[in-house]
Amino acid sequence: MGQISCGTRQFTTGELQQRACQAAAGFKAMGVQSGDTVALLLRNDLPFLEASLAANLLSAFPVPINWHSTADEIRYILQDSGARLLVVHEDLLPAALEAAPASVTMIKVPTPPEILHAYLIDNVPEASPPLPVWEDWLLAFPADPLPPAGSPSSIIYTSGTTGRPKGVRRSPASAEQADVARGLMLRELGFRLFADPAQISTVVTGPMYHTAPNMHALVAVSCGANVRIMPRFDAEELLRIIEQARVTHLQLVPIMFKRLLGLTADVRDAYDLSSLRHVVHAGAPCPQQMKRDMIAWWGPIIHDYYGATETAMVVSCTSEEWLRHPGTVGKPVPEATVLILDADGRPLPAGEIGEIAARVHNVADFTYFGDQAKRDRVDRDGLIAPGDIGYLDGDGFLFLVDRANDMIISGGVNIYPAEIEAALLEHPAVADCAVFGIPDAEFGESVHAVIQPRPGECIVQADLAAWLRKRLSGFKVPRSFETCLTLPREDSGKIFKRKLKERYWASDQA
Numbered sequence: 001m002g003q004i005s006c007g008t009r010q011f012t013t014g015e016l017q018q019r020a021c022q023a024a025a026g027f028k029a030m031g032v033q034s035g036d037t038v039a040l041l042l043r044n045d046l047p048f049l050e051a052s053l054a055a056n057l058l059s060a061f062p063v064p065i066n067w068h069s070t071a072d073e074i075r076y077i078l079q080d081s082g083a084r085l086l087v088v089h090e091d092l093l094p095a096a097l098e099a100a101p102a103s104v105t106m107i108k109v110p111t112p113p114e115i116l117h118a119y120l121i122d123n124v125p126e127a128s129p130p131l132p133v134w135e136d137w138l139l140a141f142p143a144d145p146l147p148p149a150g151s152p153s154s155i156i157y158t159s160g161t162t163g164r165p166k167g168v169r170r171s172p173a174s175a176e177q178a179d180v181a182r183g184l185m186l187r188e189l190g191f192r193l194f195a196d197p198a199q200i201s202t203v204v205t206g207p208m209y210h211t212a213p214n215m216h217a218l219v220a221v222s223c224g225a226n227v228r229i230m231p232r233f234d235a236e237e238l239l240r241i242i243e244q245a246r247v248t249h250l251q252l253v254p255i256m257f258k259r260l261l262g263l264t265a266d267v268r269d270a271y272d273l274s275s276l277r278h279v280v281h282a283g284a285p286c287p288q289q290m291k292r293d294m295i296a297w298w299g300p301i302i303h304d305y306y307g308a309t310e311t312a313m314v315v316s317c318t319s320e321e322w323l324r325h326p327g328t329v330g331k332p333v334p335e336a337t338v339l340i341l342d343a344d345g346r347p348l349p350a351g352e353i354g355e356i357a358a359r360v361h362n363v364a365d366f367t368y369f370g371d372q373a374k375r376d377r378v379d380r381d382g383l384i385a386p387g388d389i390g391y392l393d394g395d396g397f398l399f400l401v402d403r404a405n406d407m408i409i410s411g412g413v414n415i416y417p418a419e420i421e422a423a424l425l426e427h428p429a430v431a432d433c434a435v436f437g438i439p440d441a442e443f444g445e446s447v448h449a450v451i452q453p454r455p456g457e458c459i460v461q462a463d464l465a466a467w468l469r470k471r472l473s474g475f476k477v478p479r480s481f482e483t484c485l486t487l488p489r490e491d492s493g494k495i496f497k498r499k500l501k502e503r504y505w506a507s508d509q510a
Contacts, residue, residue, distance in 0.1 A: 001013050001014055001198060001224060002197060002198055002200075002221070002224045002225050002226045002227065003226045003227075004016050004046065004049065004221060004226075004227045004229075005227070005228050005229070006044070006045055006046050006112070006114065006228070006229035006231070007112055007113065007114035007231070008114075009046060009112070011046070013221065013224050016046075016049065016050065016053070016221065017053070018143040019050050019138060019143070020049075020050050020053035020054045020057060021054070021057065021143040021144060021145060021146055022054075022138050022139065022141045022142065022143045023050050023051060023053075023054035023138050023141070024053075024054040024055075024057040024058050024146055025141035025142055025143075025144060026054075026137060026138060026140070026141045027054055027055065027058060027060070027085065028058060029141065030084070030085060030105055031084060032055070032058055032060050032084055032085060033058065033060070034058060034059035034060060035059065035060065035061075036058075036060045036061070036082075036084055037055075037060065037061045037062075037063045037081045037082055037083045037084070037155060038051060038054075038055040038060055038061070038062050038063065038083060038084070038085045038086075038087065039062075039063045039065055039077065039078055039081065039083035039085065039086045039087070039104070040052070040062055040063065040064045040065065040086075040087050040088075040209075041065045041067055041074065041086060041087070041088040041089065041092050041095075041096055042064075042067070042087060042088065042089050042092075042109060042208075043067055043089055043092075043111075043115050043119075043207070043231060043232075044115075044204060044207060044208055044229050044230060044231050044232070045089070045109065045112060045115065045229065045231070046229065047087065047109045047134050048064075048208050048217075049217060049218070049221055049229075050138070051087045052064075052152065052154060052214075052218060053152070053218070053221070053222075056152055056153060057146045057147075058146075059172075061153065061154060061155045061169065062154045062155070063077065063081045063083055063154065063155045063157070063167065064154060064156065064208060064209035064214060065077050065078075065157070065209060066157075066207075066209045066210075066490075067089070067092055067207075067209065068490070069095070070095070071095045071098040071099040072099070074095060074096065074099035074100075075098075075099040075100070075101070076164060077157055077165070077167070078099065078100060078101065078104055079101065080164075080166075080167065080369065080370060081155060081157075081167055081369060083104055084103075084104065084105065085104065085105050085106075085107070086100055086104050086105070086106045086107070087106075087107050087109060087134065088106055088107070088108055088109065089108075089109050089110075089111045089115070090108050090109065090110050090111045090124050090125075090128075091111040091115075091116070091121050091124045091125070093108060093125060093128050094125055097128065097129075106131050106132075107131065107132045107133075107134055107137055108128070108131045108132070108133060108134065109133075109134040110133065110134075110135075111124055112231075114231045115231045115232075117231075118231040118232035118234075119231075119232060152215070152218035152219065152222055153170050154214055154215075154218070155167040155168065155169045155369060156168055156209075156210070156211045156214065156309050158309060158368075166368035166369060166370075166371050166374055167368065167369035167370075168309045168310055168366050168367075168368060168369075169366060169367055169368070169369045170364045170365075170366050171364045171365045171366065171367070172364065173363070173364035174364075176362065177362055177363050177364050178364075180335060180360075180362050180363050181312065181360075181363045181364070182219075184312065184313060184333065184335055184360065184363075185215065185219050185312075185313070186219065186223065188280065188303075188305055188313050188316050188333065189216060189219065189220075189249065189251065189278070189280060190249050190277065190278025190280065190303070191219070191220070191223055191225065191249065193248070193249075193277055193278055194248070197223045197224035197225050198224060198225070198226065199248070200220070200223075200225035200226060200248055200249055201225070201226040201228075201245050201246055201247045201248050201249070201275070202216070202220050202225055202226070202227055202228070202247060202248065202249040202250060202251075203227075203228045203229075203230055203238065203241055203242075203245075203247055203250060204216065204217045204220075204227060204228070204229045204230060205230050205233050205238060205250065205251065205252055205256060206233065206251070206252075206253060206256075206283075207490075210283075210490075211309045212251060212253075212282055212283055213251065216251045217229070220249075225249075226245070228241055228245055228247075233256055233259070235256070235259040235260045235262065235263055236263060236267055238256075238260070239260075239263075239267075239268070239270075239271040239273065240271065242271065242272075242273050242275065242276065243271045243272045243273065243275075246275040247275055247276060248275055248276060248277045248278065249276075249277065249278050249279070249280075250276065250278075250279045250280070251279075251280050251281070251282075252279065252280075252281045253281060253282070253283040253284055254281060254283070254284050254285065254286040254287070254290060255284065255489065256281075257281065257286065257290050257291075257293075257294050258290060260294075261290065261293055261294065261297075268297070273298065276298060276299075276301055277301060278301055278303065279298060279301055279302045279303065280302075280303045280304070280305060281302065281303075281304055282304065282305050282306060282307070282329075283494070284494055285400060285418050285421075285422065286304070287422050287425050287426070288326050288327055288422070289426065290425075291322065291326075292323075292326075295319050295322075295323070299319075300318070300319035300320055300323075301319065302319050302322075303316060303317060303318055303319070304316065304317040304322060304328075304329050304330055305317070305329065305330060306329035306330060306398060306400065307358075308384075308386035308387075308388070309386075310366055310378065310384050310386045311336075311358050311359060311360065311384050311386055312360050312363065313333060313336075313360070314332060314333060314336040314338055314358040314359070314360060315329055315330035315331055315332050315333060315336070315338060315358075315398045316330040316331070316333055317329055317330030317331065317397070321397070325393065325395065325397045327399055328393070328397040328398060328399055329398050329399070329400055330397065330398060331395075331396050331397050331398070332358075332396070332398075333360070335360050335361055335362070335363075336358055336359060336360045336361065337358065337359055337361065337383065338356065338357075338358040338392070338398060339356075339357050339358070339380075339383060340352060340353070340354040340355070340356060340357075340390065340391055340392055341354050341355045341356075341357050341380060341385070342354050342355075343355075345380055345381070348391075350391070350392050350393055350394045350396075351391055351392075351393065351394070352391055353389060353390065353391045353401055354389065354390075354391070355380075355385050355388075355389060355404065356385065356386070356388045356389065356390045356398070356400075357380040357383035357384065357385045358383055358384060358386075359382065359383045359384050387403055387404045387405060388400060388402075388403055388404065389401040389402050389403070389404050389407065389416065400418070401416045401418060401419070402416035402417060402418040402419070403418075406418070406436065406497065408436065408437035408445050408447055409437070409444060409445055410437065410440065410443045410444065410445045410446055410447060410475070411442075411443040411444065411475075413475060415437075415447060415475070415476055417434075417435035417436055417437075417447075419472070419476065420435045420447065420449070420468070420472065420476055420477075420478065421433050421434065421435050423468055423471045423472055424449065424451070424464070424468070426471075427464065427467055428454070428457075429453055429454055429457035429458075429459060430451055430452070430453065430454065430459075430464075431452045431453060431454040431455075431457075432451075432452035432486075432487045432489075432495075433449055433450065433451050433452065433487070434449070434450045434487055434495045434497055434500055435447060435448070435449045435450075435478060436448060436497055436500065436501050438480070438501070438504040438505075439504060439505065440479075446478075446479045446480065447476065447477070447478040447479055447480075448478055448479070448480045448481075448482075448504070449464075449478040449480070449481050449482075450481075450482050450483070450484055450487065450500055451464070451481060451482070451483050451484070452483070452484055452485070452486060452487050453483055459481070459483050461480075461481045464481060465477050465478070465481075487500075488500070
């Protein structure tokens, strides 16, 4: 039987399931029924898992909300999802109280010491209306057993690159569909390496309001693995946990690789990482040298996959495959079809860049909650186009080029920021960067780069442009640069490009 822990608190898998049954009884007493939604405004914590599992036991859907959201963004998701209930950490209550409609019942979760420490929270606001407290509320209900929930499921709201985000909701799955989905996740997360799930030890490193960490955590718990929840990612702390807990499996994103590789050699060498068996990453493009450095450090145990909230995992890649096809995110898994389409929806040959359309077959379909029209717009004759651009090589390996919404059209030419960002990250003075289009009277858009220098480095625009001209075609070199101390990133590692773009496009439209 697995152990689930966060900070100093720890439960067995059985104890966590019992608490989930108690929470499910409490949700039911509050009127939650099959098909309803329960919103979670929670940082990484045990109640996040308890509430998610409880909702699933009632065939209801947990709706994780990015706790970086403003009150207006929270209000939109609560209203759009039709949430009857909101479970919220106490330090996030001010935004929740401002956002929540009167129809939403709230349960507060005291913010534990490890989260207060991780986020440097000095004090938690005391002024709030009387609300049920999660632990006292949960323990007031019986742990009556409920039927198994099948594959865990959440409604994850997309990032909202253009317009308001939409919640991705899976249709009810048949037993066969649930088995296919579960089998795919267990295989690609590497959990089938051990016949006994209790031999698996993993860490939830990313925020569970995102798809990949959410599913990783719920699948690991449901299969009986040992799970440690990190309140917030810290590179050296992760190494300490790997050694102390003999961690076997991890799911990371490239920004975590970057921070791990940024540790000094003596710190990296101080920890025993020999227990690691399967490390998978996704969520953002990974610079090639960074991937090589991680394989050299941790060995050929690093796997890649590509998918979207809408499609699930559709391709995967071993270290050996990646080294033979540098930059790939993998080949289609046996359960999936992946095509590259032109602007008219026709399949393109190998090497041609176009829209990625994919689908895992014989799994439950999805819709965007309350927006069937948007669901129809991403359909490509039964495949799903989540908005990514890429190509397949002659051996069938997929390469990502960029997000369609990030593409810059300058003078009628398509320019992909991800390619420019990868080249910039190879510059020894560049710690981080973001490339996007800004208004240009002559060309419509011009390429602009925001650079975060490494400590002690000074960025000279002419030198950086000369560096790029040796690696890229001239039309791809940014026409303007700016520097900043820190680029705004989500906890998942994705850059908030929308925040960087706003001031340029707002003034253009004024």
